[in-house]
Amino acid sequence: MSITVESSPDGATKRTGQRVREALLGWAFLLPAMAIFVTFFYYPLYRLIDMSLHRENRFGTAAPYVGPSQLVDTLSGSDFLEGVKHSGLYMVYTVPLGILLGILLAVAANRRLKGIRVFQTIFSSTVATSVAVASVIFFTLVNPEVGYFKDVSWLSLSNPDTALFSVSLSSVWQNLGLTFIIVLASLQAIPTEVEEAAALDGYGPVRHFLRITVPLISPALMFLAVVLVVAALQAYAQIEVLTNGGPGTSTQTLLFKIADPQGIRPLGIRASMSIGLFALTAIVAAGQYALLSKRVHYGD
Amino acid sequence: MATESTVTAPPTAVERPRPPGSGLSIGLARAGWYISLTLLAVVVLFPIYMLVIRAISDPISFINAGQPLHIVSAQWDVFSRAWSDAGLARAMGVSAVATIVIMGAQFMTSVLGAYAFAFLEFPLKKLLFAIVIGTLLLPIEVTLVANIQTVRSLGWLNSVQGLTFPFLATALGIFLIRQGFLGLPRDLRDAATLDGFGHIGFLFKVAIPLAKPVIGSFLVISFLSAWNQYVWPRNATTEGAWQTVQIALRTLTTTRVDQINLAFAGAIIAALPLVLLLIFFQRQMVRGLTAGAVKG
Amino acid sequence: MSGVTFDEVTKRFGDTTAVENMSLEVADGEFMVLLGPSGCGKSTALRMIAGLEEVSDGMLSIGNRVVNNIPPRERDIAMVFQSYALYPHMSVRKNIESPLVANRANRLPAGERSERIDEAAEVLGLTDYLDRKPGELSGGQRQRVALARAIVRRPEVFLMDEPLSNLDAKLRTQTRLELVELHRRLRTTFVYVTHDQVEAMTMADRIAIINDGHVQQVGRPQEVYDRPANLFVARFIGSPPMNTISGTVGTSGTGGNVATEAGVVAVAELSGSRAGDEVVLGVRPEYLKPRDPSKDDPGAGGLRARVENIEMLGHERHLLTRVGNEVMVARLDPALPPPSIGDEVVLEADAANVYLFDPSTTERLGSGTSTPTATVVADG
Ligand SMILES: Nc1ncnc2c1ncn2[C@@H]1O[C@H](COP(=O)(O)OP(=O)(O)O)[C@@H](O)[C@H]1O
Numbered sequence: 001m002s003i004t005v006e007s008s009p010d011g012a013t014k015r016t017g018q019r020v021r022e023a024l025l026g027w028a029f030l031l032p033a034m035a036i037f038v039t040f041f042y043y044p045l046y047r048l049i050d051m052s053l054h055r056e057n058r059f060g061t062a063a064p065y066v067g068p069s070q071l072v073d074t075l076s077g078s079d080f081l082e083g084v085k086h087s088g089l090y091m092v093y094t095v096p097l098g099i100l101l102g103i104l105l106a107v108a109a110n111r112r113l114k115g116i117r118v119f120q121t122i123f124s125s126t127v128a129t130s131v132a133v134a135s136v137i138f139f140t141l142v143n144p145e146v147g148y149f150k151d152v153s154w155l156s157l158s159n160p161d162t163a164l165f166s167v168s169l170s171s172v173w174q175n176l177g178l179t180f181i182i183v184l185a186s187l188q189a190i191p192t193e194v195e196e197a198a199a200l201d202g203y204g205p206v207r208h209f210l211r212i213t214v215p216l217i218s219p220a221l222m223f224l225a226v227v228l229v230v231a232a233l234q235a236y237a238q239i240e241v242l243t244n245g246g247p248g249t250s251t252q253t254l255l256f257k258i259a260d261p262q263g264i265r266p267l268g269i270r271a272s273m274s275i276g277l278f279a280l281t282a283i284v285a286a287g288q289y290a291l292l293s294k295r296v297h298y299g300d
Numbered sequence: 301m302a303t304e305s306t307v308t309a310p311p312t313a314v315e316r317p318r319p320p321g322s323g324l325s326i327g328l329a330r331a332g333w334y335i336s337l338t339l340l341a342v343v344v345l346f347p348i349y350m351l352v353i354r355a356i357s358d359p360i361s362f363i364n365a366g367q368p369l370h371i372v373s374a375q376w377d378v379f380s381r382a383w384s385d386a387g388l389a390r391a392m393g394v395s396a397v398a399t400i401v402i403m404g405a406q407f408m409t410s411v412l413g414a415y416a417f418a419f420l421e422f423p424l425k426k427l428l429f430a431i432v433i434g435t436l437l438l439p440i441e442v443t444l445v446a447n448i449q450t451v452r453s454l455g456w457l458n459s460v461q462g463l464t465f466p467f468l469a470t471a472l473g474i475f476l477i478r479q480g481f482l483g484l485p486r487d488l489r490d491a492a493t494l495d496g497f498g499h500i501g502f503l504f505k506v507a508i509p510l511a512k513p514v515i516g517s518f519l520v521i522s523f524l525s526a527w528n529q530y531v532w533p534r535n536a537t538t539e540g541a542w543q544t545v546q547i548a549l550r551t552l553t554t555t556r557v558d559q560i561n562l563a564f565a566g567a568i569i570a571a572l573p574l575v576l577l578l579i580f581f582q583r584q585m586v587r588g589l590t591a592g593a594v595k596g
Numbered sequence: 597m598s599g600v601t602f603d604e605v606t607k608r609f610g611d612t613t614a615v616e617n618m619s620l621e622v623a624d625g626e627f628m629v630l631l632g633p634s635g636c637g638k639s640t641a642l643r644m645i646a647g648l649e650e651v652s653d654g655m656l657s658i659g660n661r662v663v664n665n666i667p668p669r670e671r672d673i674a675m676v677f678q679s680y681a682l683y684p685h686m687s688v689r690k691n692i693e694s695p696l697v698a699n700r701a702n703r704l705p706a707g708e709r710s711e712r713i714d715e716a717a718e719v720l721g722l723t724d725y726l727d728r729k730p731g732e733l734s735g736g737q738r739q740r741v742a743l744a745r746a747i748v749r750r751p752e753v754f755l756m757d758e759p760l761s762n763l764d765a766k767l768r769t770q771t772r773l774e775l776v777e778l779h780r781r782l783r784t785t786f787v788y789v790t791h792d793q794v795e796a797m798t799m800a801d802r803i804a805i806i807n808d809g810h811v812q813q814v815g816r817p818q819e820v821y822d823r824p825a826n827l828f829v830a831r832f833i834g835s836p837p838m839n840t841i842s843g844t845v846g847t848s849g850t851g852g853n854v855a856t857e858a859g860v861v862a863v864a865e866l867s868g869s870r871a872g873d874e875v876v877l878g879v880r881p882e883y884l885k886p887r888d889p890s891k892d893d894p895g896a897g898g899l900r901a902r903v904e905n906i907e908m909l910g911h912e913r914h915l916l917t918r919v920g921n922e923v924m925v926a927r928l929d930p931a932l933p934p935p936s937i938g939d940e941v942v943l944e945a946d947a948a949n950v951y952l953f954d955p956s957t958t959e960r961l962g963s964g965t966s967t968p969t970a971t972v973v974a975d976g
């Protein structure tokens with residue numbers, strides 16, 4: 001005499017009613033977020049593709065369909081490739097140096113000394129700056145007219161060979177606070193027993209750092225790498241404030257060309273470049289995901 | 301922030317008994333650490349120090365004096381001039397309004413979304429979650445060109461809606477708070493069910509109060525990213541009156557050289573809210589910035 | 597009015613069947629303990645009563661009402677969790693009040709609420725702690741808050757899932773008494789889940805012993821101890837557990853005997869088995885003792901054993917021996933001089949207290965039923 005739940009009509013309707021109510025509540029809770037995501041994240045992706053298939057006329061009065069040729073031409077053109085190169089260089093300048101300096105500051109400040117909190121606060125202080133504020137701060141240092149270091153040749157903003165590097169230092173400095181805080185927190189999360197066991201094993205300080213400490217903080221370092229790579233891809237304010245893309249086009253990163261503050265590129269070109277940036281973002285994300293799931297030591 | 305902090309080494313107080321003979325070397329090592337730390341602190345603080353003295357000094361006199369490391373012909377009224385004449389007051393207001401709107405909306409959309417994914421069962425849940433994850437590949441930098449067209453066609457250039465709408469929901473908030481909700485003990489949820497809490501009651505009376513640390517961390521991130529935004533407000537505003545403070549700073553750097561210290565003073569003013577945040581909410585800020593990076 | 601009835605109830609989680617075809621009747625006002633090893637499905641059974649898990653199959657009733665599709669808050673039950681599940685951000689008063697206010701539809705007036713809270717706090721000695729947060733209480737006090745939160749709603753059925761396991765030994769003994777006292781006072785149905793047979797034996801009106809999702813036996817504590825339905829119950833109830841060894845039935849004189857690899861054991865009651873039958877013989881440690889070597893009688897039978905250890909417990913001694921491939925425990929009279937470790941001894945079982953089990957079904961011979969009994973044995 002087994003009575004199954006489903007065979008009880010009264011119960012079945014009640015249960016269904018509950019399910020329906022829960023589903024409606026779930027959708028209602030997600031509705032606001034989904035509305036934003038669709039309107040400002042996914043619809044623009046469609047719009048970008050659409051815009052890349054149309055070319056504006058000289059006066060911006062009409063944009064006839066031109067097919068994928070504009071997209072292909074843009075993504076293989078020198079303007080786009082130069083932007084990619086500058087964005088890549090910006091990563092090369094900022095990511096390794098940023099991580100190394102973060103480790104340096106954190107290792108220095110991770111010890112029991114009187115007054116160490118003062119140093120920790122100082123090292124964290126750049127998190128109180130926005131990119132724009134950091135850019136103005138570096139304006140006082142490297143601006144060709146009024147900067148404190150305006151005569152130091154390897155920091156010169158007037159020289160196309162050094163300008164991008166000089167700009168990138170403002171990012172390195174601005175990121176110090178964040179990298180310091182994250183590395184310090186991960187150093188402090190290492191269980192003391194691990195440190196003690198390693199000390200008993202007789203590692204010297206350097207080998208201890210390379211063999212024990214670095215593997216244990218590697219998740220945090222990976223996270224930082226992700227954050228810094230993304231920040232480099234998105235660098236914009238520094239360039240606009242410090243060089244406005246110059247001299248020539250020597251500091252025009254990909255995003256700078258897309259945002260196009262001087263208004264020299266047609267919409268279809270900028271949309272095509274945006275699709276290129278999207279692809280780069282996706283590649284970077286995929287690479288990071290692969291790295292993250294393979295190489296990094298995660299505690300249990 | 302205003303002055304370079306010089307840290308005097310503490311007296312070589314003995315914290316615990318030392319083996320004889322090693323006292324000197326420990327003292328030396330400690331002095332070495334203080335010297336290194338101080339050097340690093342000088343490197344970190346030097347740009348800020350320069351900003352401050354350059355803001356206060358008369359720009360022309362400072363250059364003519366050969367760019368010394370101290371204030372030249374102090375103009376203490378530079379801050380009030382930047383605040384009122386240079387329009388920073390209005391820009392700070394625009395930034396404040398936009399930031400509050402963004403934080404409030406992100407709090408709401410993230411908490412509700414997180415709750416749905418953590419505690420509710422409904423059709424298409426997986427798909428909707430994938431849609432949330434997918435937005436991580438579509439930062440505002442990628443969608444900028446198209447979104448500006450959308451905002452323009454809505455007539456939202458130079459408006460609070462235009463400054464805020466693309467940021468009213470964020471995947472990060474949904475993820476973080478969902479994690480916080482999932483961390484609530486199962487027994488507690490069951491107890492609440494038996495007590496008779498419905499979903500709304502449970503959300504407000506139990507889930508949100510208990511997820512406060514995570515929500516706090518998220519709000520810190522939300523505040524920082526909203527206040528510090530640059531690319532979007534730069535493109536979504538065409539009139540000076542709607543510039544956020546970050547954009548106003550850039551405008552100030554393009555003024556005449558003899559007025560350039562207005563930009564420097566402006567940078568100090570623009571950073572003040574974050575400095576205050578760092579002073580009063582240091583722990584929450586560290587927790588927010590390390591959320592996702594460091595476990596425990 | 598409100599007992600709980602499981603009628604062939606099954607609960608599946610995907611491929612796992614946590615509770616299978618469970619039939620069990622908990623009488624109104626009864627203190628029923630669901631006892632079994634970890635993972636046997638007792639929590640799942642309890643959570644089905646609460647409505648926290650849906651019933652996959654069968655019918656579950658509280659009182660006369662089938663509750664399969666009744667949401668938890670309409671079931672008139674209260675539950676105490678192992679972790680207590682107190683709201684850490686609410687005061688003790690708010691915690692106790694929670695079930696009275698959480699459901700807007702049937703919220704009580706404020707006056708009656710505070711009366712009930714005060715009464716519950718009084719009963720559990722929490723009056724002085726009402727304004728504290730759970731974090732400021734000891735483990736025992738938190739446990740009481742959880743109880744107070746349960747009694748304040750005056751439910752028809754109390755459900756408790758290992759509520760004592762987070763207390764230290766002394767507090768646990770004390771709270772056991774208090775729970776029995778509380779039950780006596782409230783006279784409502786208690787369904788209490790534990791893996792600790794001592795809790796079950798000391799508190800229950802009846803015990804349902806569960807293994808692997810199946811009810812093995814239901815009965816009063818003395819009954820399941822004296823007349824275990826099968827080998828599982830025999831080994832699970834009693835500490836140290838019942839000794840078992842397999843052998844073959846033989847007959848001799850008035851009763852019978854069982855020949856094992858380690859010797860022959862006399863049995864007073866053959867329980868329907870016949871000579872030549874394979875059986876599992878069971879004897880509790882208190883009915884097993886080493887023969888006094890001075891009265892050694894080589895013809896008398898018994899189990900040849902080697903002493904492996906002797907556990908001193910103060911009031912008694914446990915002799916751990918190896919008998920063939922089995923470990924057997926005998927309870928020693930502390931007055932007698934103990935053997936030494938390594939000694940060869942002969943263990944004698946009290947013939948009147950030997951159990952025989954069918955090795956294929958594992959059921960006790962002569963237990964009267966051919967399937968493990970899950971039906972109610974009339975009380976009294
Ligand atoms: N929510 C669940 N999902 C899947 N399996 C479960 C779930 N809850 C319990 N189980 C399984 O059901 C069985 C019985 O669990 P439970 O009732 O908690 O046992 P007990 O309380 O007796 O220790 C176990 O095998 C357990 O793994």
Ligand SMILES: [Mg+2]
Nearest residue numbers: 635638639640
């Ligand atoms: Mg359990």
